[in-house]
Amino acid sequence: MNASSSPPAVELAGITKRFPGVVANHDIHLSVHKGTVHAIVGENGAGKSTLMKILYGMQKPDEGTITVDGEQVTLHSPADAIARGIGMVHQHFMLADNLTVLENTVLGGESLYGIGGRARDKIREISDAYGLGIRPDVLVEDLGVADRQRVEILKVLYRGARTLILDEPTAVLVPQEVDALFANLRELKAEGLTVIFISHKLGEVLSVADEITVIRRGTTVASVSPDEVSTKQLAELMVGSELPTPETRESTVTDRPVLSVEGLTVHTHDAEHGDRTVLDDVGFTIHAGEVLGLAGVEGNGQTELIEALIGLKHADAGTIRLGDEEITGWATRRRREGGIGYIPEDRHRHGLLLESPLWENRILGHVTEQPNSRGYWLKPKAARADTERIVEEYDVRTPGIEVTAGSLSGGNQQKLIVGREMSHHPRFLIAAHPTRGVDVGAQAQIWDQIREARHEGLAVLLISADLDELIGLSDTLRVMYRGRLVADADPATITPEELGTAMTGAASGHLEHEEGDAATGSDADGRPDAASGAQNEENEHE
Numbered sequence: 001m002n003a004s005s006s007p008p009a010v011e012l013a014g015i016t017k018r019f020p021g022v023v024a025n026h027d028i029h030l031s032v033h034k035g036t037v038h039a040i041v042g043e044n045g046a047g048k049s050t051l052m053k054i055l056y057g058m059q060k061p062d063e064g065t066i067t068v069d070g071e072q073v074t075l076h077s078p079a080d081a082i083a084r085g086i087g088m089v090h091q092h093f094m095l096a097d098n099l100t101v102l103e104n105t106v107l108g109g110e111s112l113y114g115i116g117g118r119a120r121d122k123i124r125e126i127s128d129a130y131g132l133g134i135r136p137d138v139l140v141e142d143l144g145v146a147d148r149q150r151v152e153i154l155k156v157l158y159r160g161a162r163t164l165i166l167d168e169p170t171a172v173l174v175p176q177e178v179d180a181l182f183a184n185l186r187e188l189k190a191e192g193l194t195v196i197f198i199s200h201k202l203g204e205v206l207s208v209a210d211e212i213t214v215i216r217r218g219t220t221v222a223s224v225s226p227d228e229v230s231t232k233q234l235a236e237l238m239v240g241s242e243l244p245t246p247e248t249r250e251s252t253v254t255d256r257p258v259l260s261v262e263g264l265t266v267h268t269h270d271a272e273h274g275d276r277t278v279l280d281d282v283g284f285t286i287h288a289g290e291v292l293g294l295a296g297v298e299g300n301g302q303t304e305l306i307e308a309l310i311g312l313k314h315a316d317a318g319t320i321r322l323g324d325e326e327i328t329g330w331a332t333r334r335r336r337e338g339g340i341g342y343i344p345e346d347r348h349r350h351g352l353l354l355e356s357p358l359w360e361n362r363i364l365g366h367v368t369e370q371p372n373s374r375g376y377w378l379k380p381k382a383a384r385a386d387t388e389r390i391v392e393e394y395d396v397r398t399p400g401i402e403v404t405a406g407s408l409s410g411g412n413q414q415k416l417i418v419g420r421e422m423s424h425h426p427r428f429l430i431a432a433h434p435t436r437g438v439d440v441g442a443q444a445q446i447w448d449q450i451r452e453a454r455h456e457g458l459a460v461l462l463i464s465a466d467l468d469e470l471i472g473l474s475d476t477l478r479v480m481y482r483g484r485l486v487a488d489a490d491p492a493t494i495t496p497e498e499l500g501t502a503m504t505g506a507a508s509g510h511l512e513h514e515e516g517d518a519a520t521g522s523d524a525d526g527r528p529d530a531a532s533g534a535q536n537e538e539n540e541h542e
């Protein structure tokens with residue numbers, strides 16, 4: 001499969017990149033063979049994104065060379081990289097919802113006028129060649145997450161990419177969608193294309209990669225083939241030491257309600273869709289010591305539920321109670337002060353001030369609850385000291401607390417937010433994708449922190465696209481579909497595949513684990529499985 005006689009698709013030699021106080025990449029060597037899937041793994045802050053940004057022309061290396069198809073190149077911009085056949089699919093999709101696939105694909109490239117027919121044919125051709133199943137004239141807003149990702153891949157292929165860089169492509173996909181994506185990657189490979197992908201999900205890496213490069217603290221420490229290593233060995237190569245064994249599950253659920261929601265209904269109105277009910281008669285209770293996990297394909301009301309709970313969205317009907325108090329009409333600040341912690345879905349928009357130093361981010365959203373605070377006066381000294389503590393305790397990799405939050409790697413930004421929210425010992429924690437982009441070691445640590453806080457009575461609403469996390473951390477599981485809670489499941493018995501199927505609206509009521517096979521079915525009113533791009537590909541996972 002390795003086209004060993006031809007030059008590597010991409011070769012990086014002696015790449016070094018420094019930022020103030022940090023050597024993000026130090027003498028990195030990476031050779032990616034044509035027609036292979038090459039995974040890059042490493043702890044948060046190891047330097048993976050920096051390396052990929054260098055390869056995509058977004059950043060200039062201080063030292064080192066880049067060779068593409070045997071020719072040494074200098075990449076000044078992504079346009080240069082694209083001209084050399086290197087494309088990148090970012091983790092956050094960059095699609096205009098109100099435009100069609102065709103319009104999104106040609107956007108920023110050639111003019112739409114006069115080439116519509118040609119572009120349309122080319123999209124169909126690419127889609128057929130790689131089994132993407134994307135039609136040119138559908139609106140992006142009508143597509144589920146997995147299809148949007150395929151549109152991003154298609155866009156990159158349309159621009160002539162022969163090497164595709166995918167940044168954590170499976171973070172937002174349910175298991176069936178991951179299988180479908182991997183089938184697409186295999187098609188690309190079969191056609192001689194090359195895929196480089198960054199991932200923290202080591203099981204997936206082993207199932208799809210031909211070669212794996214491990215980066216630790218800015219340097220390449222190993223290049224291994226998947227049949228040489230287990231996920232545990234891979235994690236240990238990343239970390240450089242043995243991993244701790246995770247805490248075993250132990251129920252801490254009490255009968256003391258902390259958060260009670262009844263009949264919660266939220267309508268939205270916008271010019272495009274008119275009136276819509278985005279949360280429909282939602283009710284649940286979370287007790288002290290309980291983690292309630294909410295499964296759902298993105299866009300089924302989870303965001304609106306979080307916003308209604310934290311006070312960013314007005315409830316049109318229903319009540320929210322925190323302990324003995326009804327908080328439905330309370331402003332966000334009052335809810336925060338009342339003991340609600342919030343790990344937001346979008347850490348850049350709602351979690352951090354990217355231009356501000358870490359210690360200012362420490363008090364973001366908690367000005368009245370600063371360490372040693374009285375009122376609204378900033379207490380920089382106490383905030384700085386407490387930020388040092390969080391950096392230490394949560395292993396936030398940073399040259400110091402004066403650097404901006406925006407300069408931290410994604411996983412380290414997440415650790416800072418989790419540390420900040422847990423520091424206030426909330427009664428109720430809204431945890432949206434708490435370990436998104438976080439490496440395996442840090443994930444285990446965050447899980448332990450949440451489990452430990454449960455012992456002290458913390459109630460948690462956990463929303464996560466990572467079904468292993470939902471199943472592993474939750475005491476109770478509910479499934480959200482089209483703004484309603486449609487099903488519940490026992491995390492001790494349900495499988496990720498069964499949960500993934502229920503999330504597409506294919507099951508309701510109490511989900512029973514079926515021995516040997518994943519639950520299947522169709523929507524109550526016979527609708528096709530529109531929310532996912534799941535295909536019945538052979539499951540090659542272990």
Ligand SMILES: Nc1ncnc2c1ncn2[C@@H]1O[C@H](COP(=O)(O)OP(=O)(O)OP(=O)(O)O)[C@@H](O)[C@H]1O
Pocket residue numbers: 019020022023024042043044045046047048049050051397398406407408409410411412437439
């Ligand atoms: N623009 C920047 N300015 C300053 N420091 C930066 C910048 N970009 C990255 N760094 C630093 O370089 C190091 C490597 O970061 P990078 O984002 O490459 O890590 P990563 O391996 O992709 O991590 P993650 O898994 O968390 O995404 C980190 O210490 C980070 O703080």
